[in-house]
Amino acid sequence: MRTEQPKTIYLKDYKAPDYWIDETQLTFELFEDHALVHSRLALCLNTERHAETALPPLVLDGQQLELQKVVLDEQELVEGAYQVDSDSLTLQPSRAQFELALTTRIEPQNNTALEGLYKSGSMFCTQCEAEGFRKITYYLDRPDVMSRFTTTVIAERERYPVLLSNGNPIASGEHEGGRHWVSWEDPFPKPAYLFALVAGDLCLLQDSFTTMSGRTIDLRIYVEPENRTQCDHAMDSLKRSMRWDEEVYGREYDLDIFMIVAVNDFNMGAMENKGLNIFNSSCVLAHQDTATDMAFQRVEAVVAHEYFHNWSGNRVTCRDWFQLSLKEGFTVFRDSEFSADMNSRTVKRIEDVTFLRANQFAEDAGPMAHPVRPDSFIEISNFYTLTVYEKGAEVVRMLHTLLGEEGFRKGTDLYFERHDGQAVTCDDFIKALEDANGADFIQFKRWYSQAGTPRLNVRSEYDAASREYRLHFSQVCPPTPGQPEKQPQVIPVRMALLDRDGNEIPLQLEGKALGNEAVVSITEAEQTLVFENVPNCPLPSLLRGFSAPVKLSYPYSRDDRVFLAKHDPDGFNRWEAAQGLAVDVLQGLVEIHRAGRPLNLDQRLVEVMRSVIADAELDAAMVAEIIRLPSEAYLIELAEVADVDAIHYTREWLRRALAEALRDEMSARYQILAAAGSGAFSAKADAMAARSLKNSLLSYLMLTGEQQVVGWCVRQFVEATNMTDRQAALVALVNSPFEQQREAALAEFAERWAEYPLVMDQWFSIQAAASQPGALDRVRKLMEHPLFTMRNPNKVRALIGAFANQNLINFHALDGSGYAFLADRIIELDRSNPQIASRLVTPLSRWRKFEPKRQELMKTELARIMAQSPLSPDVYEVVSKSLA
Numbered sequence: 001m002r003t004e005q006p007k008t009i010y011l012k013d014y015k016a017p018d019y020w021i022d023e024t025q026l027t028f029e030l031f032e033d034h035a036l037v038h039s040r041l042a043l044c045l046n047t048e049r050h051a052e053t054a055l056p057p058l059v060l061d062g063q064q065l066e067l068q069k070v071v072l073d074e075q076e077l078v079e080g081a082y083q084v085d086s087d088s089l090t091l092q093p094s095r096a097q098f099e100l101a102l103t104t105r106i107e108p109q110n111n112t113a114l115e116g117l118y119k120s121g122s123m124f125c126t127q128c129e130a131e132g133f134r135k136i137t138y139y140l141d142r143p144d145v146m147s148r149f150t151t152t153v154i155a156e157r158e159r160y161p162v163l164l165s166n167g168n169p170i171a172s173g174e175h176e177g178g179r180h181w182v183s184w185e186d187p188f189p190k191p192a193y194l195f196a197l198v199a200g201d202l203c204l205l206q207d208s209f210t211t212m213s214g215r216t217i218d219l220r221i222y223v224e225p226e227n228r229t230q231c232d233h234a235m236d237s238l239k240r241s242m243r244w245d246e247e248v249y250g251r252e253y254d255l256d257i258f259m260i261v262a263v264n265d266f267n268m269g270a271m272e273n274k275g276l277n278i279f280n281s282s283c284v285l286a287h288q289d290t291a292t293d294m295a296f297q298r299v300e301a302v303v304a305h306e307y308f309h310n311w312s313g314n315r316v317t318c319r320d321w322f323q324l325s326l327k328e329g330f331t332v333f334r335d336s337e338f339s340a341d342m343n344s345r346t347v348k349r350i351e352d353v354t355f356l357r358a359n360q361f362a363e364d365a366g367p368m369a370h371p372v373r374p375d376s377f378i379e380i381s382n383f384y385t386l387t388v389y390e391k392g393a394e395v396v397r398m399l400h401t402l403l404g405e406e407g408f409r410k411g412t413d414l415y416f417e418r419h420d421g422q423a424v425t426c427d428d429f430i431k432a433l434e435d436a437n438g439a440d441f442i443q444f445k446r447w448y449s450q451a452g453t454p455r456l457n458v459r460s461e462y463d464a465a466s467r468e469y470r471l472h473f474s475q476v477c478p479p480t481p482g483q484p485e486k487q488p489q490v491i492p493v494r495m496a497l498l499d500r501d502g503n504e505i506p507l508q509l510e511g512k513a514l515g516n517e518a519v520v521s522i523t524e525a526e527q528t529l530v531f532e533n534v535p536n537c538p539l540p541s542l543l544r545g546f547s548a549p550v551k552l553s554y555p556y557s558r559d560d561r562v563f564l565a566k567h568d569p570d571g572f573n574r575w576e577a578a579q580g581l582a583v584d585v586l587q588g589l590v591e592i593h594r595a596g597r598p599l600n601l602d603q604r605l606v607e608v609m610r611s612v613i614a615d616a617e618l619d620a621a622m623v624a625e626i627i628r629l630p631s632e633a634y635l636i637e638l639a640e641v642a643d644v645d646a647i648h649y650t651r652e653w654l655r656r657a658l659a660e661a662l663r664d665e666m667s668a669r670y671q672i673l674a675a676a677g678s679g680a681f682s683a684k685a686d687a688m689a690a691r692s693l694k695n696s697l698l699s700y701l702m703l704t705g706e707q708q709v710v711g712w713c714v715r716q717f718v719e720a721t722n723m724t725d726r727q728a729a730l731v732a733l734v735n736s737p738f739e740q741q742r743e744a745a746l747a748e749f750a751e752r753w754a755e756y757p758l759v760m761d762q763w764f765s766i767q768a769a770a771s772q773p774g775a776l777d778r779v780r781k782l783m784e785h786p787l788f789t790m791r792n793p794n795k796v797r798a799l800i801g802a803f804a805n806q807n808l809i810n811f812h813a814l815d816g817s818g819y820a821f822l823a824d825r826i827i828e829l830d831r832s833n834p835q836i837a838s839r840l841v842t843p844l845s846r847w848r849k850f851e852p853k854r855q856e857l858m859k860t861e862l863a864r865i866m867a868q869s870p871l872s873p874d875v876y877e878v879v880s881k882s883l884a
């Protein structure tokens with residue numbers, strides 16, 4: 001908590017540590033009201049920094065610890081022989097190699113911040129990334145200090161039959177008084193942030209995997225007994241991830257055992273601790289009765305993400321936290337490619353791009369904008385951002401695009417070989433890719449150092465006489481905090497030129513034949529490409545697959561977009577054209593609405609939607625993506641000054657108008673899909689795609705207000721064989737004016753699923769996000785619900801997060817009630833869980849996007865938060881930067 005102004009940490013100040021820790025031996029004694037942590041550290045001087053004749057003091061990190069004993073080289077130190085303050089323990093070694101033994105007392109039961117060692121329900125667990133280990137014992141808690149860990153856990157056998165830590169189990173035994181112990185040894189040196197411990201009464205799903213070299217790995221998923229039946233999908237995803245990493249990256253698993261533990265109280269999605277991944281239960285548990293298809297896909301992606309970290313993160317880790325994207329950007333790229341290979345590649349790309357544009361672009365345009373490799377931070381927990389993760393993954397994707405599949409693999413092989421067992425930087429990653437390919441990424445590295453989303457404007461000219469087609473590119477990146485001016489970046493543009501029938505014209509650029517599709521690199525602020533031998537004026541298909549995270553603009557007419565939506569041979573760009581058309585239509589409607597004129601429906605959009613709904617050949621998931629209108633959040637991001645009311649009103653108007661115009665086609669397709677899906681449940685991609693389209697159609701059809709459709713919806717709710725269909729029907733009812741059906745469905749759902757916390761999260765969330773007036777009162781009432789608690793991050797995200805991030809019309813109510821409500825929750829949460837409190841500030845931090853009245857109201861709430869004392873560094877950083 002804040003006593004003085006929190007300190008800013010700078011990348012430029014990085015220094016290697018004064019000492020290394022070769023060995024770390026830990027013994028945990030777990031009790032009901034406290035824990036004792038005994039550590040024995042083998043330290044040695046970093047002789048690259050210091051001569052043995054002038055030993056610097058040893059400064060260990062530590063917070064909220066009660067230090068009970070300090071023993072240096074078998075000599076217990078008396079008070080005064082060391083110094084302790086709120087963040088550190090300092091002592092003076094007298095030899096270059098020495099042993100330090102410490103005992104600290106901590107209170108996991110009172111650890112509501114869920115960082116360090118804490119209790120989730122009846123189980124003990126840890127979360128050490130980024131700087132949680134220092135809340136367990138004094139240590140060099142920085143990722144470049146890598147040590148071999150041996151851990152012994154001692155606890156009451158009855159309450160905690162399962163005792164886990166990293167590595168392989170090496171010994172176990174009984175103590176007096178019903179206590180038992182297990183020792184674990186991790187042969188791989190690791191930083192403290194990868195340490196983990198679990199103690200609880202857990203049940204086990206076990207399986208095995210044979211690696212490419214023929215070793216058998218023991219796979220274990222530990223969950224609370226009632227969840228035993230919901231682990232199959234996670235186990236299956238794990239085995240597929242292990243195989244994929246062997247096939248695509250040549251990476252084999254290294255320990256003999258790999259464990260996943262599901263916990264209910266967790267700040268993030270999951271954590272890649274060596275050999276002992278700890279997961280938010282929402283990212284492990286999946287059964288068709290209780291989890292939606294989206295949840296299934298999230299489990300698959302998160303299991304893969306954490307597993308892939310074993311190489312991209314653990315075997316090769318980060319030198320310092322400024323390099324976080326080294327492991328996160330790369331690993332997100334790896335997991336998204338895995339998901340693309342397991343499901344539909346185009347649909348996965350559409351989902352990722354949609355998410356990036358609505359969320360990361362907004363971050364890049366807001367007060368917390370920072371480069372993929374930040375230069376400074378106050379609280380590192382605030383930098384687990386969409387920029388570090390998602391934009392970081394886009395940066396790796398561009399490297400993949402520029403090098404091609406084979407060149408990229410050569411580069412990653414060299415990276416893993418060269419840096420195995422090391423803590424390295426983003427520059428080291430790039431250097432390996434360069435060296436393996438003879439490439440030069442000097443300019444490309446600006447993607448790591450410059451914040452903000454570049455705009456790429458494109459114009460074209462066709463000269464029939466010379467048969468030349470010119471594309472003029474100009475790029476500009478807007479100023480971001482601390483970076484008023486930007487240099488041009490390398491922008492790979494995957495593209496084709498289409499003739500009037502939608503066929504690709506062979507590309508010839510400066511005398512070189514490039515085939516039908518090419519990746520061109522735009523490197524200058526202004527650049528012109530001249531394509532030769534172009535028989536007729538073509539239509540360009542640009543930035544295919546979203547080959548760079550930029551805002552592209554080309555003066556397409558609506559007719560051009562209709563043409564591309566129907567004829568572009570590239571699936572992603574067909575969707576992109578339809579999206580672009582919908583954006584253009586909506587932006588036009590917003591203007592008409594603001595001018596007080598009546599809205600009208602552009603028939604071209606209706607035609608595009610009609611043609612895909614009727615297209616039985618097209619992947620149903622693609623149809624669902626194409627008919628989904630751009631989100632309110634994305635429309636707000638695109639606007640200079642966002643008129644929330646107009647955006648909400650016109651988007652709803654357009655949805656209803658489309659539903660009415662396409663009523664027959666939509667209901668015909670809905671009924672076919674409903675009949676086809678009523679049989680046995682399948683989790684295969686095509687079955688999921690069919691459900692996705694069916695439910696998207698249902699949500700449109702409900703807008704017609706027809707009794708018959710309400711009947712279909714209620715029937716789907718009652719007869720659903722899976723949570724995807726049941727939940728979709730509930731969402732449609734909750735967002736409808738049919739009060740009686742809505743309340744009945746909500747009540748029945750709550751009664752049936754009261755015992756399932758993750759299902760109830762959905763129930764809270766659906767209501768928090770419903771856009772009818774009075775939402776805030778409903779949210780306040782739901783906070784009193786016996787199953788709601790501010791202590792569980794999933795519940796906070798489900799209710800408070802969904803209201804502030806998804807219910808934009810109510811959150812931005814003009815009386816400021818939504819803002820005041822959120823500020824109250826942030827202030828309240830800051831006392832128990834600063835990381836979660838800080839994440840909730842995001843919607844308020846975006847105040848510059850709105851008109852003066854809302855700006856003032858939002859700033860007032862930010863100022864009110866700022867005036868709190870104490871205030872965590874987490875919330876302080878985001879709020880102070882938002883107001884700066």
Ligand code: 0A1
Nearest residue numbers: 127129130268270271272384
């Ligand atoms: N490294 C994990 C994410 C993670 C980060 C921080 C945490 O606590 C503050 C927890 C998890 C991942 O990328 O999955």
Ligand code: ZN
Nearest residue numbers: 305309328331
């Ligand atoms: Zn990660």
